[in-house]
Structures are given as C-alpha cells and as structure tokens.
Amino acid sequence: MQIKSFFTKNLLNWYRPDDRPLPWKGISNAYYIWLSEIILQQTRVEQGMPYYQKFTKKYPTVEHLASAHEDAILKDWEGLGYYSRARNLHAAAKQIVEKHQGRFPEAYLDIRALKGIGDYTAAAIASFAHNLPYAVVDGNVYRVLSRFFGISTAIDSGKGKKEFQALANQLIDQQNAGVYNQAIMDFGATLCKPASPACVQCPLQSSCFAYNNQQINQLPFKAKKLKKRTRCFYYILLKEGPYYYIQKRTQKDIWKNLYEFPMLELPNQHHSTDNHDELLYLLQEKALIHPKDRLLSFSTMYRQTLSHQKIQAFFIEVERYSLQALSNDHYIKVAAAALNDYAFPKIIRSFLSQKS
Template identity: 50%
Template sequence: MKSAFASLLLKWNKTTRQRSMPWRGEKDPYLIWLSEVILQQTRVEQGMPYFLRFKKKYPTVKHLALAKEDEVMKLWQGLGYYSRARHLHFTAQYIYRELKGKFPNTYTDIRKLKGVGDYTAAAIASFAFEENKAVVDGNVIRMLARVFGIKTPFDTTAGKKEFATIAQSLIDAEKPGIYNQAIMDFGSLVCLPQSPLCATCVFRKTCVAYNKDLIEDFPVRAKKTEIKNRYLNYLLFRNSKQLLVQKRNEKDIWKGLYELPLIETTKVTAPKSIEKEIKSRLNLAEFKLTERKAYTQMLSHRKIYFHFYEVEVADWASLKWDGAIKTPIRQICNYGFPKTIHLYLSQNSLL
C-alpha cells in the first residue's frame, strides 16, 4: 500500500514541470551510473556538459573500458573529485572484462562495484530495473529530517541507518523509479537548504520543522568539517619547446592527473627556502628562481595555497627532476591538469 507521504509526493510530481535533463527517464544502467557519478558533489549545470561529452565519446561501457586512463582524466578535467573518474574507468573495465560487458541488474550486485555506494546503487536499480530501493542523498535527508522532525545526526552510523529505514518505508513499491526521482527533485526544488518554499509546500500541514518553526535546525549534523591547509609550490622548468611535467601517482588529491615539479611545504615558504630545496634536489648547480604567481583554492576539506615559480636553467639537456619528464609544449594540451595548474599554464600561453 502506498504511504500518505508517497501519495502527496507523487501528486506534487504530476503537477510540477521538471527541469529537462539529458539523463531524465534514462533506462540504460551505464548512462544512469555515468550521470550519477558526475552529479556527486557537482551542480547539475556544471555536470551537464560533462555528461554529454562522456556520453558522446564513450556511449557504452565497452567504449569507456577500452579508453586510456589519461584520456578519461583529461575529459574529467575541471570537475574535481578525480577519484570518481578513476573508479568509473576501473569499474567499466571490470564490467567489460569480468562480467562480459553486462551491467549488473540488482541493487546487491550493483553495490558490489568499486566506487558505487548505497545511493548510486539504489538510483541505478530503481531507475533502470524498477527495483524497490529508496535513494537517500542530501536532498532526501534534509526533507525527511524536516517533515518528520528527525533529530538523529545524519552523519552518524545510527543516523544513516535511521534515514535509510524511514526512506525505504515510504517508497511507492509500484513506481520506485518515479518515486525516487520525485523525492530528489522535491528536495532540490522545494525543500531547499536555505529559504525552502514552505508556503506552497504539499507537506506543510504535517511538516514538523515548519509547524514548530525549526526549519533551520534540520537536518542535524554531528561533526564539524575540519579544514586542512596544503602549501604547494610549483616549479615551471621550460625552454622554447619543452617543459617538465609529472604524473600524480600517490594516493592523494588529483591522483592520475599531471602537474609541474612540486615542492610541498607545511606553511607559506619564502623563495630563499624554496631555492635551497631546489638545490638539494636538482642535478644542476646553476639556476635562477623567479616567483610568478600565487592562488588559493578551496576544496571540500582543504584550502590549497599555490605558489608558482619559474626556474631558468642554462643546461636544459642535462636537466633532471626526479619523477618528471620533458614534454613538448605543443602536446601538453593532451594532459589533464588540476584546475589551478591549468589556469596558470593558460595564463602563460602554454595551453
């Protein structure tokens, strides 16, 4: 039997014109997966061109599986959270090779794929295969917390369990795909984080947060996000035809992307100290260091301080920097760089 909540939600859904999005109504599990991964931590407007580019270049899981990692990373450039692209590529290869190209068709099997969490598995299972599995994302949590006055912090184990149980108890078992799309749309169009549209909301008669005037108190969060600072000093070594670049292979932000030779420090560091560090790492005694540009960039848990330096060396042929390769300048447009490095290289007409 349909819950009263589901009836109201679906009624709202019928009478509301939804934004047109290229993945709406999609039944191909691969394309649903692609859109959901792109939309994690990303606004629809920002994610849409990436989805269209990926869909065009890799229309099937096989196309993505056979692509080179550098190519996938390059296409993802600018979208951030690069582990998403690496997992996407890895999982496409797994589906192609191990599952003979057949996308799993149950929540349990989809959830086993690398990089696929509860939310994405529920979205694919319900949209593509009409499996009765409720999605729980930030929009759903906010709305359920307000409507039912749920005080358990959503970022705790108990909270995750409670929200998942309540969401599952409300779903319309006959139309799980439409219901899931509707509840996410409702959270992003009506029950907004700031200034929700309560005056016209179909839940306002029973909504606990609205009736107790406690909208800003929901949802409840337990942890405060701690912001860590990182200090990245990048060195531009170049001559008229080449420059040094290196791939980020460590388990860290931007893994799989390219960068310039790097000196990471624990605080903003004076050029004199950077010069000393270069001396200890470079195989050449003679070089000239010039400070060029500084930027800051906020990521979800980090503030990154970038300092770019140019290092001129007289003996280009002998130049070596551990881990870096000499690359023709005309080819660096084929490499994926983190946003700020890309900006610096573009501003210096290198991209």
C-alpha cells in the same frame, strides 16, 4: 491518514516529471544513468551537463569506456574535480566487461559490487533503470526527511545513516520506485532547499515538523564540523628551451594519476612577497633547481578548496642553467604547446590559462 502514507501520496501528487527535464531522466539505459549519477556527485547540474554529453558521445557503451586509456578519461574529466570518480568509472567498466560480458548488471547487489558505487548510486540505478524498490538517500533526502519528520539524529553518524535509510525504505512506493526516488530528490532540490525552502507552496506543510516548530534552520543536524587542512604547493616550471618538465602524481593522495610540474610541498607559505631567497635555497637543497638557474617569474598565490583541504599554490618559472636532462626519471619533458594534452588539476590549469 497515517503520516508516512500522507508523505508518499502528497510527494507523488506534487511530482511532475516534465517540470525539470534532463537528458538522463526517464530513460532506462543503466549505463547512461550510472554516468549521470557519478558525474553529478558533488557537482551542479549545469556544470555536469557538458561532461555527461561528452562522455555519452565519446564512450557510447560500457565497452568503449572500458577499452579507453585512463589518461584519456582523466583528460576528459579535467575540470570536474574528485578524480577518483573517473578512475572508478574506468575500473567498473572493466569489471562489467569481464564479469558481465559488457552488459550492465540488473540485480542490486551486482550493481552495488561495482567499483565506486555505494548504496545511494546502486539504489538510483536499480530504481531508475529497472524500477526495483531501493530507496535513495542523498543530501536532499536527509534534508526533506529530517525536516518533515523532525529527526534530529546526526546525518553524519552511523546511527543517523541507518535510521534515515530505514525510514526511506518504508516510504518508497513499491510499485513506482523510480518515480518516487526522482520525486523526493527533485523535491529537495527545488522546494525544500537548504536555505529559504519554499514552505508557502509546499504540499507537505500542514504536517511538516520543522515548519510547525520553527526548526527549519536547525534540521538536518550534523555532528562534526569539518576542519580543512591547508597545504602549500610550490610548482617549479623548469624551462629548457621550448620544453618544460612534468610528472604524474602516482602517490595515494589527491589528484592521483593527474599531471603536475615538479613540486615541493610545505605546510605553510614559506616566502614573503618581496623575498624568495629562503625558499629558493630550499628548492636547491631538494635539487629541484640549480643555483645557477635563472629565476624568470614567481606567481601570486593560486587557491583551490577541496572537500577536506585548502590548497595554496605558487608557480616559479626558472630557465635551466644546464641543459642536461634531470636525473629524476619520473619527469617527462614536454613542449610548451603539448601541455594541453595532459590532464592537470584545476589550480595548474588556471595558472596555465592565465599565463597564455
């Protein structure tokens, strides 16, 4: 048997759709499939599940999502990270209402044209909802194909992406596209895992290049080692009676449209554990605090690792000397009890939870 048909046939024979039941598997509602696919990007199933349930309940149709306020969507997304996904969901829901009268599009190119939907997500929706023969290529698929076929082209190169997509397109079962796509993703998630794949139980083992050539740990191959940039955020909790000041992050940067306390960013930590003078002086220079403000507390370091950045944060609470409103009109004065109504990045939410 030809190696490609061996692969597809054995993969489909191995697949038992009921082995890993999930609420978005086996359904044809393109809107729910889309929600699940976006929620599960860079996210573990256990972490994404409550968000999927919350979104399908609170926004049961595209129209509900399109007509919601972005702040409400970001608040519901709080804790899941990669907030551009939530902003794009909202924008795409509006596109569907405006261009497709609220009906989720069926054609691959119409799906692909929606905001935040790339090749992978478009193929997943088209194949799961409508059984259209578009092959998904995600991290699981790269791993399975590179190991089984012995492909060492870098998966993070343009050449690699084309090569793997072309191979995936040849392998897909044209009549059972949705089932095939689900099978290969489940196979990568449960059997051909990144570390310690279950080769002993693998139905593809006899013809697997990586297994037969001791290359499992070398494949898939990535060219670039990602170097993460470190950023240090000093957040100022300006206490004015029972109120604090917050602002919306509107710049093109991480956490766009989420809220935060007034902040000074420095490339590195700018104080020692027992001496905050230099930093406090800097904050005064930037008019973030007043020389007569009373320092109430200075937190330990909080950390959050993102895909390309490492964030360090400190929280400095001061009691305002003057009760005149701050001149910066971006600031919003919020009662301490109402801080829960705003969507904050995880690092701030962790600090607030510990503080309360």
